[in-house]
Amino acid sequence: MLSPRLYIFLSLLLFSLATQGCLAVIAGGAAGLAGAAAYEYWKGNVSEHVPAERQAVWQATHAALADLQLPVLYSGTEGEALLIESRSPNDEPIKITLAAAKSQLPQGPARTEVSIRVGTWGDEYLSRRILEQIYARLGQTPAPVHAAASR
Structure with missing residues (x-):
């Protein structure tokens, strides 16, 4: 049986691994919006x-x-x-x-x-x-x- 501390640690580790892709998508989306804003300003x-x-x-x-x-x-x-x-x-x-x-x-x-x-x-x-x-x-x-x- 897993100890509560180990269970929490593994849960957090699994959660962080699962959300790394989302973080990249969010960062990419933010960069895209910044680029679009710069283009609109130039335009x-x-x-x-x-x-x-x-x-x-x-x-x-x-x-x-x-x-x-x-x-x-x-x-x-x-x-x-x-x-x-x-x-x-x-x-x-x-x-x-x-x-x-x-x-x-x-x-x-x-x-x-x-x-x-x-x-x-x-x-x-x-x-x-x-x-x-x-x-x-x-x-x-x-x-x-x-x-x-x-x-």
């Missing part, structure tokens, strides 16, 4: 190369936000990029980053990479609306959405 960022000098895009962005009645809460630098922060009508943070983009040709025209994120997961409609207004302020027409996505 929520609207980014496009605008054919204009960064300073001109900076001024056009400020004017575009004023046109859309979105307040400028911060306007400054973040590393080598220019940063403008605002808030949406739904009180979501808006972050617009302007970075100098290298031209594909040695003496090619200046380009600025404009990245817009609204909120944590992104709001593609509002981001694209802001981008369209930046183009309008620059006197340009935005690239079609499918062309912008392939860059």
